[in-house]
Amino acid sequence: MCLRQHLRCSSLKVTIFGAGSFGSAISCVVGYNTERTLIFNSEVKLWLYDEQLESGEYLADVINRDHVNVKYLPDFKLPNNVRAVTDLKEACEDCNLMIFVIPSQFIRSVASQIRKLDIDFSRAVRAVSLTKGFLVENGHPFLISKIIEEELGIDCCVLSGANVASGLAAKEFGEATLACSDYDDAYIWQYLFDTPWFKIDCVPDVICTELFGGLKNIIALLVGMIQGLGCGTNTVAAVMRLGVLEMILYGSIFFNIRSSIMTRVFFESCGIADLVTTCLGGRNVRGGKAFTLSNGQKPWEEIEAEVTGGQHLAGLVTLKEINETLEVLLIEKSIDVDKHFPLFRSCFKIAYTGTPPRSLIDILGRNELRELRFVPSGLLSLIDDSPNHGEVMQRSSSRQVGSLILSKTQSCMQYE
Amino acid sequence: MCLRQHLRCSSLKVTIFGAGSFGSAISCVVGYNTERTLIFNSEVKLWLYDEQLESGEYLADVINRDHVNVKYLPDFKLPNNVRAVTDLKEACEDCNLMIFVIPSQFIRSVASQIRKLDIDFSRAVRAVSLTKGFLVENGHPFLISKIIEEELGIDCCVLSGANVASGLAAKEFGEATLACSDYDDAYIWQYLFDTPWFKIDCVPDVICTELFGGLKNIIALLVGMIQGLGCGTNTVAAVMRLGVLEMILYGSIFFNIRSSIMTRVFFESCGIADLVTTCLGGRNVRGGKAFTLSNGQKPWEEIEAEVTGGQHLAGLVTLKEINETLEVLLIEKSIDVDKHFPLFRSCFKIAYTGTPPRSLIDILGRNELRELRFVPSGLLSLIDDSPNHGEVMQRSSSRQVGSLILSKTQSCMQYE
Numbered sequence: 001m002c003l004r005q006h007l008r009c010s011s012l013k014v015t016i017f018g019a020g021s022f023g024s025a026i027s028c029v030v031g032y033n034t035e036r037t038l039i040f041n042s043e044v045k046l047w048l049y050d051e052q053l054e055s056g057e058y059l060a061d062v063i064n065r066d067h068v069n070v071k072y073l074p075d076f077k078l079p080n081n082v083r084a085v086t087d088l089k090e091a092c093e094d095c096n097l098m099i100f101v102i103p104s105q106f107i108r109s110v111a112s113q114i115r116k117l118d119i120d121f122s123r124a125v126r127a128v129s130l131t132k133g134f135l136v137e138n139g140h141p142f143l144i145s146k147i148i149e150e151e152l153g154i155d156c157c158v159l160s161g162a163n164v165a166s167g168l169a170a171k172e173f174g175e176a177t178l179a180c181s182d183y184d185d186a187y188i189w190q191y192l193f194d195t196p197w198f199k200i201d202c203v204p205d206v207i208c209t210e211l212f213g214g215l216k217n218i219i220a221l222l223v224g225m226i227q228g229l230g231c232g233t234n235t236v237a238a239v240m241r242l243g244v245l246e247m248i249l250y251g252s253i254f255f256n257i258r259s260s261i262m263t264r265v266f267f268e269s270c271g272i273a274d275l276v277t278t279c280l281g282g283r284n285v286r287g288g289k290a291f292t293l294s295n296g297q298k299p300w301e302e303i304e305a306e307v308t309g310g311q312h313l314a315g316l317v318t319l320k321e322i323n324e325t326l327e328v329l330l331i332e333k334s335i336d337v338d339k340h341f342p343l344f345r346s347c348f349k350i351a352y353t354g355t356p357p358r359s360l361i362d363i364l365g366r367n368e369l370r371e372l373r374f375v376p377s378g379l380l381s382l383i384d385d386s387p388n389h390g391e392v393m394q395r396s397s398s399r400q401v402g403s404l405i406l407s408k409t410q411s412c413m414q415y416e
Numbered sequence: 417m418c419l420r421q422h423l424r425c426s427s428l429k430v431t432i433f434g435a436g437s438f439g440s441a442i443s444c445v446v447g448y449n450t451e452r453t454l455i456f457n458s459e460v461k462l463w464l465y466d467e468q469l470e471s472g473e474y475l476a477d478v479i480n481r482d483h484v485n486v487k488y489l490p491d492f493k494l495p496n497n498v499r500a501v502t503d504l505k506e507a508c509e510d511c512n513l514m515i516f517v518i519p520s521q522f523i524r525s526v527a528s529q530i531r532k533l534d535i536d537f538s539r540a541v542r543a544v545s546l547t548k549g550f551l552v553e554n555g556h557p558f559l560i561s562k563i564i565e566e567e568l569g570i571d572c573c574v575l576s577g578a579n580v581a582s583g584l585a586a587k588e589f590g591e592a593t594l595a596c597s598d599y600d601d602a603y604i605w606q607y608l609f610d611t612p613w614f615k616i617d618c619v620p621d622v623i624c625t626e627l628f629g630g631l632k633n634i635i636a637l638l639v640g641m642i643q644g645l646g647c648g649t650n651t652v653a654a655v656m657r658l659g660v661l662e663m664i665l666y667g668s669i670f671f672n673i674r675s676s677i678m679t680r681v682f683f684e685s686c687g688i689a690d691l692v693t694t695c696l697g698g699r700n701v702r703g704g705k706a707f708t709l710s711n712g713q714k715p716w717e718e719i720e721a722e723v724t725g726g727q728h729l730a731g732l733v734t735l736k737e738i739n740e741t742l743e744v745l746l747i748e749k750s751i752d753v754d755k756h757f758p759l760f761r762s763c764f765k766i767a768y769t770g771t772p773p774r775s776l777i778d779i780l781g782r783n784e785l786r787e788l789r790f791v792p793s794g795l796l797s798l799i800d801d802s803p804n805h806g807e808v809m810q811r812s813s814s815r816q817v818g819s820l821i822l823s824k825t826q827s828c829m830q831y832e
Contacts, residue, residue: 162650162653164648164649164650166648167647167648167649167650167651168650170648172647172648172650172651173651173654173777173780174650174651174653174654175650175654175657183788183790187788190786190788191785194785194786197781199780199786200785200786201786201789202786202788202789202790203789204789204790231588231589232582232583232586232588233578233580233583233696233697234579234583234584234588234589234590234591234693235583235588235589235590236692236693237590237690237693237696238578238589238590238591238685240688241578241684241688241689241692244683244688245683263679263680263683267657267660267679269653269654269657272653272656272657272660272688273653273654273656274653276649276652276653276656276657276692277649277650277653279692280649280652280653364589364615365589365615369606369607369610369616370606370610370615370616370617370618372602372603372618373617373618373620374602374618374619374620
């Protein structure tokens with residue numbers, strides 16, 4: 001049933017699944033809106049695995065009494081209309097808008113538990129995923145939104161952007177991208193999330209939006225590694241730029257997305273803005289830096305203990321997953337993944353196979369001249385998938401010049 | 417005469433015009449290459465307005481004796497084959513490749529002095545501009561490369577990228593974009609600038625490359641202002657993203673560049689990478705921050721004295737110029753520039769007309785819902801100039817939903 005039809009009889013009920021720092025922060029936004037707009041039921045359910053605090057109390061009880069998530073977002077008050085629930089059935093029944101903010105590794109399990117509840121999802125029910133990452137199964141990457149769709153049999157869209165939880169809860173201005181393939185649904189989601197301090201842009205490109213959110217943590221890890229090697233902003237900026245090109249290539253190879261669409265979505269908050277926020281010094285940057293500062297000697301467990309209090313670094317998890325898919329690509333399709341994904345690959349080798357961190361610099365400064373990207377239309381070919389693709393002019397007309405490029409001494413051979 | 421033809425008889429001679437920190441840094445790169453490749457004459461001339469140092473010596477003499485630019489790049493040795501010259505005629509005669517690294521405000525004067533020398537430029541002579549900025553004349557923006565072309569009657573291309581001078585001189589890895597409309601010339605320039613630690617990508621889009629380099633300093637100023645207002649990375653990232661959209665719009669309005677080309681060039685070093693480097697804490701960021709920290713009370717002269725030692729902040733100079741052109745647009749074309757360039761305009765108003773810095777936040781959080789950017793092809797319309805442009809679906813089908821969006825109290829009106 002479409003949401004609009006449902007709205008003729010009653011308002012839409014909202015449940016947030018996951019009460020970590022970001023789930024709690026988004027409950028501030030959603031609680032604000034549902035309290036003020038008739039299309040939504042005021043009450044927002046916040047589902048969590050309950051846990052006992054050091055004080056002996058249970059987290060859900062404390063949230064419902066004090067309206068503060070003392071464990072994951074202690075400095076901010078949640079709206080009074082946000083109610084913690086710990087029973088999955090209670091969280092799901094009657095719910096129309098399901099917001100998933102659960103770490104990627106638990107998504108399949110929670111979604112499948114929900115499926116087993118045998119709730120009627122043929123009524124107006126939609127989901128949105130705020131979880132960043134992938135699940136790799138049999139060497140192929142699966143998007144979180146697709147896993148939710150598959151398990152629950154309902155549409156799942158994606159919200160992603162440059163959103164640090166504490167900034168969002170503090171009502172510092174921020175933006176996000178809502179990717180949804182259905183126009184009417186997008187419109188409802190926008191009303192649910194958009195506030196004066198949190199502006200939502202809606203686009204129809206679900207896969208690219210989710211991809212950027214998942215892959216950008218690898219770039220953050222690389223930025224940290226480069227900083228740990230003592231390089232300055234010239235190199236950091238180069239790594240970010242080259243990393244973006246690998247993200248786009250990844251999307252076009254593994255998800256068959258036209259690179260022109262990837263580049264357009266990159267201008268949304270889920271693209272450039274999320275990348276910038278993540279690389280301005282989040283956990284992954286600090287982790288990557290600590291690792292290369294130790295010349296690759298410090299175990300990741302130790303680094304994670306210092307940086308995240310023992311949780312896995314998201315970039316590291318994604319790096320492993322991505323590498324698994326690249327290995328499959330290498331084996332099944334004989335594609336030279338080291339050549340096409342030099343940064344993703346060397347990041348993995350440095351992080352996991354004892355390759356010296358300094359090799360990252362060698363990868364960047366590979367000694368050949370880069371291709372001149374001239375096409376008759378004046379468009380760049382690298383990220384272009386128009387019919388002109390591949391029409392990079394050969395260096396033919398310049399071969400006569402090339403023959404004149406002779407090194408002055410044997411020891412400093414030029415690149416050709 | 418084409419450069420290739422010239423190469424049949426003799427090697428190409430190089431002069432760098434301008435020996436500030438970046439001119440000196442690029443002389444390290446160029447000197448390295450000319451010493452090793454037969455197509456270039458080994459000696460690189462470095463032209464400068466001579467100046468007397470506190471020691472009583474002249475800068476050019478010190479450079480030629482010690483191979484150090486003690487004033488502008490004191491920590492690095494210049495290659496022995498770089499020779500400072502102070503006579504403009506000596507710098508120009510016989511020169512084939514002219515590298516301009518002169519501050520924008522002096523470009524017209526130096527170029528016109530060169531023109532008056534009556535040197536024969538019909539032989540193989542080309543120029544490249546490394547200067548960032550514009551000149552505004554009669555309310556219209558003129559690119560530096562065009563001014564050089566106009567004055568000297570020779571082709572002028574552009575080199576721009578994420579290049580902090582000290583990093584370049586220290587041989588930290590970096591990249592740059594060489595924009596040149598002639599394929600063979602681009603190839604020669606690439607050989608002149610490309611080294612293992614400084615990789616050059618060549619593209620044919622001169623205007624957009626130069627535009628990004630000129631406009632990005634305004635975004636840096638805005639980032640500083642936002643930081644001074646106490647906002648975190650969510651807001652910084654949003655400002656950078658929205659600023660990029662204004663840069664692209666500026667290019668399409670004032671230089672008639674297709675926005676699809678602007679977005680493609682943005683993925684080069686001159687785009688995203690230069691923006692990131694500049695916003696990671698350069699002078700403009702520090703200046704903007706100091707200004708809003710003082711709530712707009714501290715005079716810019718004082719801020720410039722603290723941040724640049726008294727030189728004008730590049731972002732501030734560009735901001736004034738850009739605003740002049742926007743005013744002309746408003747008057748001549750009645751285009752609502754406040755609506756289309758909200759950040760550029762409010763940055764100007766805050767910097768120069770006493771508008772309170774906090775208003776920047778209000779501009780960001782304008783209280784309407786953003787347009788859903790759905791087009792049938794699934795492409796984003798905002799930055800698309802394909803035939804689909806303008807086919808943003810109207811909210812028609814959602815009007816029925818819209819009518820249900822009623823605020824629960826009068827005092828918190830929803831956005832529609």
